[in-house]
Amino acid sequence: MVYVTETAQTLGELERLRLQTRRQLEGLSFPLVLFGGISLVAAALSAALGEEAQGLFWALAGPAGGVAVSLHYRRRELDLGLSRAAWPYICTAVALMVGCFVLGFLEQPWSVGPWLAVAAGYLVFGGLERSAAVIVMALTLAALAVAVGALEVTPVAVILNAAYGVAFLATGLAARARRDER
Amino acid sequence: MSHPTARLDNTVHQRVRLGILTVLSEADRADFTYLRDALGLSDGNLSRNLQVLEEAGFVAIEKTFEGKRPRTWVSATKSGEQALAAEVAALRELLGGVEGKRDAKAPRRGGALRASGEAPA
Numbered sequence: 001m002v003y004v005t006e007t008a009q010t011l012g013e014l015e016r017l018r019l020q021t022r023r024q025l026e027g028l029s030f031p032l033v034l035f036g037g038i039s040l041v042a043a044a045l046s047a048a049l050g051e052e053a054q055g056l057f058w059a060l061a062g063p064a065g066g067v068a069v070s071l072h073y074r075r076r077e078l079d080l081g082l083s084r085a086a087w088p089y090i091c092t093a094v095a096l097m098v099g100c101f102v103l104g105f106l107e108q109p110w111s112v113g114p115w116l117a118v119a120a121g122y123l124v125f126g127g128l129e130r131s132a133a134v135i136v137m138a139l140t141l142a143a144l145a146v147a148v149g150a151l152e153v154t155p156v157a158v159i160l161n162a163a164y165g166v167a168f169l170a171t172g173l174a175a176r177a178r179r180d181e182r
Numbered sequence: 183m184s185h186p187t188a189r190l191d192n193t194v195h196q197r198v199r200l201g202i203l204t205v206l207s208e209a210d211r212a213d214f215t216y217l218r219d220a221l222g223l224s225d226g227n228l229s230r231n232l233q234v235l236e237e238a239g240f241v242a243i244e245k246t247f248e249g250k251r252p253r254t255w256v257s258a259t260k261s262g263e264q265a266l267a268a269e270v271a272a273l274r275e276l277l278g279g280v281e282g283k284r285d286a287k288a289p290r291r292g293g294a295l296r297a298s299g300e301a302p303a
Contacts (some may be wrong), residue, residue, distance in 0.1 A: 004277060007273050007276060007277050008277055010197060010273065011270070011273055011274065011277065012199065013197075014200060014201065014204045014270065017204045017205060017206050017220065017221075018207070018208055019203055019207075020220065021204075021205050021208040021209055021212075021220070022208050025208065025209060078248065080215050080216065081213035081214075081215050081216035082209045082211075082212045082213070083209060083210050083211055083212075084209055084210045085210040086209075086210075143275070167286060
C-alpha cells in the first residue's frame with residue numbers, strides 16, 4: 001500500500017509540474033493588449049479618415065506588431081529559461097496576415113472577410129495556448145463579424161475595429177491580471 | 183498482457199527524471215536554471231540526472247552563449263516523450279489495478295477508495 005500511495009503522489013506531483021510549466025508558458029496577454037490598442041487606433045482612423053486609411057494603417061501596423069510580438073516572446077524566453085515551439089505561431093500569424101490581405105479585396109457583404117481571418121487566427125492561437133477565454137473571444141468576434149456582414153451594418157471598419165479592440169484589450173488585461181494573481 | 187510493473191523503465195522511473203521529462207513535454211526546451219529551480223534540485227543532482235537521460239537518448243542538451251554567459255538548454259527527444267508517456271500510463275494502470283482490487287474486496291464500504299490518504303502501510 002505504501003507503493004500505491006507513492007505512485008499516486010508521484011502522478012499528482014507530475015500533474016502539478018505539468019500545469020505549472022503550462023502556466024509559465026502562457027503568453028497571449030501581450031499580443032492581445034498590443035493588437036487591441038492598434039485596433040482601437042484603426043477604428044479612430046476609420047471614423048476620421050475613412051475605411052481606406054485604416055487599410056493602409058493595418059498594412060504597416062500589422063507586420064510591425066508581429067515583429068514586436070516576436071521580439072517580446074524572444075526576450076521572455078531568455079528571461080524565463082523556458083520556450084515552446086515557435087513555428088505553429090509563426091505559421092498562424094502569416095496565414096492570418098495573408099488572409100486579411102486577400103479577403104480585404106472582397107465587397108459587401110463579404111467586406112468583413114479580414115475580420116473573419118483575424119478571428120480564425122485567434123481561434124488557432126487560443127487552441128495552441130489552451131486558452132478557453134481566447135477561444136470564446138474568437139468565436140464571439142467571428143459571430144459578430146458575420147452578423148455585421150449579413151445585416152450590412154455600416155461603417156464596417158469602425159464597428160469591427162472598435163469591437164475587436166475592446167475584446168482584445170479586455171481578454172489580454174484579464175489574462176495578465178490572472179497571471180499576476182498567481 | 184504483462185503486469186504494469188514490467189513496463190516501468192528504470193531510467194525514467196526515478197522521480198527527478200520523471201519531473202525533468204514532464205517539464206520538457208510541455209515546453210519545447212528549458213534551460214538548466216529553470217529545471218533546477220522548478221524541481222528544487224542542486225546543480226550536481228540535476229547534472230547527474232540529465233547525464234543519465236542524455237546517455238539513454240531521452241534528452242538533447244545544447245550549450246549556447248548569450249554574450250559571454252554560457253547557457254544550457256535541454257529538450258526532450260521523441261524517444262524521451264514516448265518513454266514518459268509509457269511510464270505515466272504504466273503508473274496509472276498500476277494504480278487503477280490496485281484500486282480496482284481494493285474496491286472489489288470492500289464492496290460494502292461504498293465505492294472507490296482513493297489511493298492516497300487512507301491506506302495503511
